[in-house]
Amino acid sequence: MDMFIPAEYEVVRNPELCIACRVCERQCSNEVHKYDKDLGKMIADSTKCVNCHRCVCLCPTHALKIVKSDDTYRLNSNWSVQTMNEVYRQAGSGGVLLSSMGNPNDYPIYFNKILVNASQVTNPPIDPLREPMETTVYLGKKDVEIKRDIEGKLVDTLPPQLKLTTPIMFSAMSYGSISYNAHESLARAAEELGIFYNTGEGGLHRDFYKYSKNTIVQVASGRFGVHEEYLKAAAAIEIKMGQGAKPGIGGHLPGMKISDEVSATRMIPKGIDAISPAPHHDIYSIEDLRQLIYTLKEATAYTKPVIVKIAAVHNVAAIASGVARSGADIIAIDGFRGGTGAAPTRIRDNVGIPIELALAQVDERLRQEGIRDSVSVVVAGSIHSSADVVKAIALGADACYIGTAALLALGCHLCRSCHTGKCNWGIATQRPDLVKRLNPEIGYKRLVNLVRAWSHEIQEMMGGMGLNSIEALRGNRLMLRGVGLNETELNILGIKHAGA
Amino acid sequence: MVINVDENTHFSILNKKVRESRDAEVTINGCIGQRYIATGLSGKKITINGTPGNALGAYLNGCDVVVNGNAQDATGDTMNGGAIIIHGNAGDATGYAMRGGKIYIKGNTGYRAGIHMKAYRDLKPIIVVGGRAGSFLGEYQAGGIIVVLGQNDDGLPIMNNFCGTGMHGGVMYLRCEKLPHRIPSQISAEVVFGEDIPELVEIVRDYCTYFPEYDSEMLLKANYTVLRPDTKNPYKQMYTDN
Ligand code: SF4
Ligand code: SF4
Numbered sequence: 077m078d079m080f081i082p083a084e085y086e087v088v089r090n091p092e093l094c095i096a097c098r099v100c101e102r103q104c105s106n107e108v109h110k111y112d113k114d115l116g117k118m119i120a121d122s123t124k125c126v127n128c129h130r131c132v133c134l135c136p137t138h139a140l141k142i143v144k145s146d147d148t149y150r151l152n153s154n155w156s157v158q159t160m161n162e163v164y165r166q167a168g169s170g171g172v173l174l175s176s177m178g179n180p181n182d183y184p185i186y187f188n189k190i191l192v193n194a195s196q197v198t199n200p201p202i203d204p205l206r207e208p209m210e211t212t213v214y215l216g217k218k219d220v221e222i223k224r225d226i227e228g229k230l231v232d233t234l235p236p237q238l239k240l241t242t243p244i245m246f247s248a249m250s251y252g253s254i255s256y257n258a259h260e261s262l263a264r265a266a267e268e269l270g271i272f273y274n275t276g277e278g279g280l281h282r283d284f285y286k287y288s289k290n291t292i293v294q295v296a297s298g299r300f301g302v303h304e305e306y307l308k309a310a311a312a313i314e315i316k317m318g319q320g321a322k323p324g325i326g327g328h329l330p331g332m333k334i335s336d337e338v339s340a341t342r343m344i345p346k347g348i349d350a351i352s353p354a355p356h357h358d359i360y361s362i363e364d365l366r367q368l369i370y371t372l373k374e375a376t377a378y379t380k381p382v383i384v385k386i387a388a389v390h391n392v393a394a395i396a397s398g399v400a401r402s403g404a405d406i407i408a409i410d411g412f413r414g415g416t417g418a419a420p421t422r423i424r425d426n427v428g429i430p431i432e433l434a435l436a437q438v439d440e441r442l443r444q445e446g447i448r449d450s451v452s453v454v455v456a457g458s459i460h461s462s463a464d465v466v467k468a469i470a471l472g473a474d475a476c477y478i479g480t481a482a483l484l485a486l487g488c489h490l491c492r493s494c495h496t497g498k499c500n501w502g503i504a505t506q507r508p509d510l511v512k513r514l515n516p517e518i519g520y521k522r523l524v525n526l527v528r529a530w531s532h533e534i535q536e537m538m539g540g541m542g543l544n545s546i547e548a549l550r551g552n553r554l555m556l557r558g559v560g561l562n563e564t565e566l567n568i569l570g571i572k573h574a575g576a
Numbered sequence: 577m578v579i580n581v582d583e584n585t586h587f588s589i590l591n592k593k594v595r596e597s598r599d600a601e602v603t604i605n606g607c608i609g610q611r612y613i614a615t616g617l618s619g620k621k622i623t624i625n626g627t628p629g630n631a632l633g634a635y636l637n638g639c640d641v642v643v644n645g646n647a648q649d650a651t652g653d654t655m656n657g658g659a660i661i662i663h664g665n666a667g668d669a670t671g672y673a674m675r676g677g678k679i680y681i682k683g684n685t686g687y688r689a690g691i692h693m694k695a696y697r698d699l700k701p702i703i704v705v706g707g708r709a710g711s712f713l714g715e716y717q718a719g720g721i722i723v724v725l726g727q728n729d730d731g732l733p734i735m736n737n738f739c740g741t742g743m744h745g746g747v748m749y750l751r752c753e754k755l756p757h758r759i760p761s762q763i764s765a766e767v768v769f770g771e772d773i774p775e776l777v778e779i780v781r782d783y784c785t786y787f788p789e790y791d792s793e794m795l796l797k798a799n800y801t802v803l804r805p806d807t808k809n810p811y812k813q814m815y816t817d818n
Binding site: 162165166168169170171172173174175297298299302303304305307308339343344345348349351353357358367370371374375376377378420421493495496 | 592692
């Protein structure tokens with residue numbers, strides 16, 4: 077611990093309730109709690125606490141709480157405590173600041189400034205409890221030439237599609253950045269729900285090939301774990317060009333996190349750093365991207381859709397247009413709030429644009445160019461609720477990826493310490509004693525519950541708007557109104573202000 | 577199976593025939609730039625007369641591919657096993673992220689050969705270049721073996737710049753005594769007599785069985801510059817938890 081940096085959070089123990097059972101001591105991988113024999117009671121070193129709430133949740137007598145420390149530096153509106161501490165950290169170590177999970181800073185959340193319409197009197201609402209309400213979506217290219225055989229019968233020329241029972245998928249999280257049990261939970265939930273989870277760039281564990289019908293496999297610049305069988309097993313293949321949490325930056329899994337199983341899944345030696353460089357070193361143009369797409373299509377005999385994932389950056393609309401023309405079946409766009417297992421703090425907090433704006437612009441551009449049907453669009457980067465899904469679809473998305481919300485369902489408390497590898501909830505860790513805290517049997521059910529609940533809510537909101545299929549909602553921006561947005565923001569989003 | 581193609585043959589038609597052929601041996605005549613040949617295939621012998629296009633043998637998983645001609649870019653991208661023998665030159669990014677098998681090139685190769693090459697358990701990829709290599713040879717190399725024999729007759733040095741940038745595993749044997757230009761700091765170099773390196777002897781002898789025009793004894797009676805990373809974790813100290 078840096079002596080300059082005081083505890084950010086304080087562990088408060090109610091001495092009346094504490095029975096010194098030492099559960100907190102065993103539960104905290106950061107070694108905050110300790111039993112002091114001489115004092116005959118539990119003590120805590122708050123400077124090590126990351127506020128993950130594990131001890132709070134597990135304390136049998138509810139004796140614990142974690143509070144924001146009211147210790148403060150001399151008040152300064154210009155130099156925040158966080159900024160000062162970051163300077164201390166770097167002055168102490170000389171290192172690049174490393175953080176995890178999505179950008180936590182105070183930037184606008186556009187989804188919260190958009191409201192959804194509902195029908196009244198005319199065009200009455202539809203009751204999803206009584207009427208069929210279609211949430212199934214098919215992701216893939218739709219703009220095919222209609223061909224007939226000599227007898228005049230239609231020839232099926234539709235390229236491969238991904239069928240989702242609800243417009244939600246689990247976003248890419250690699251085995252290595254998250255645990256075996258977290259992956260198992262995601263895979264089983266995807267299977268049960270009829271949706272997809274995504275391996276990220278960490279390869280596909282042997283044990284999870286049985287879920288391959290619900291698996292999207294990723295091909296990233298480091299090509300970890302990519303081989304013939306992996307590609308052939310998948311339901312779809314995602315080329316990772318960028319990630320919302322760190323646009324323009326590659327990945328780096330430190331050697332110490334590469335356990336036996338992670339090494340086997342990534343197909344790399346144990347203990348050596350796994351480096352994914354920022355660019356694919358064979359992609360410098362849309363033509364080169366096309367080449368990688370077709371290599372993957374050829375390797376799998378044109379039987380699966382290829383997704384290209386990009387980060388939402390300034391000129392995302394032009395990039396998406398290029399990607400749409402490169403032969404990709406699906407474009408995934410990850411906004412600047414997107415999560416990560418580890419990213420340089422400065423990049424995570426300062427690079428990229430909000431997904432709402434990126435999505436609106438991409439959809440608009442693809443429509444203007446008449447190529448909207450040649451790709452499906454999937455968005456990610458802080459989809460907080462079913463309402464965000466509805467708004468994203470009305471802004472033009474075909475489906476959403478959820479990452480952080482899925483981890484929350486598994487118990488994550490957003491302590492943002494994933495990069496330390498000591499996740500007390502058994503999610504972002506490879507330490508066997510911690511991994512076993514996440515029971516996949518329970519984990520997968522919680523994920524299923526979450527997505528089912530969101531799907532019901534999506535149906536209710538659709539019903540309220542008088543729509544009975546997700547198709548009728550897609551790109552239906554008349555269903556949206558902005559509140560507290562200026563003219564430029566409304567223009568970019570392509571929506572009217574509330575009241576207009 | 578013999579497949580005759582010309583410049584009007586689309587790659588998807590050619591590759592479908594190759595993929596669906598039940599014959600163990602396939603010969604492609606008149607190949608002219610068709611891409612993705614033998615992508616993701618295993619268990620066949622494919623002979624290509626002419627010039628295959630980019631991404632020849634990507635994700636190859638155990639075929640033997642012989643090219644009587646030159647190959648273009650991204651040959652053997654992420655290949656897992658098998659052999660690609662090129663009786664000519666190969667373009668850029670040869671053996672990108674290759675994990676197993678071998679790519680033997682009679683002539684020269686372009687930029688970024690062996691980039692991201694890895695090794696894993698019993699898989700140990702090998703690239704041998706008879707002539708010279710372009711810049712960024714073995715960039716981010718994480719495993720496997722790259723050999724450059726420098727038998728080019730154009731008088732140019734055995735390679736261009738930035739050899740081994742980001743290299744953190746594997747080894748390179750370069751048939752020269754003078755260190756390549758601008759070797760990055762995380763790489764250690766030593767000069768060793770070829771015949772004294774058993775691994776190299778084996779590889780060069782195997783290589784020469786495919787290219788009788790080369791004499792393995794002559795090639796091995798020379799000093800080689802051997803490049804290896806001197807730490808497995810070159811980026812370890814770069815970060816501070818925040
Ligand atoms: S790090 Fe988590 S488990 Fe440890 S004291 Fe803080 S809140 Fe409790
Ligand atoms: S995954 Fe674990 S370490 Fe990461 S934010 Fe959530 S609780 Fe913290």
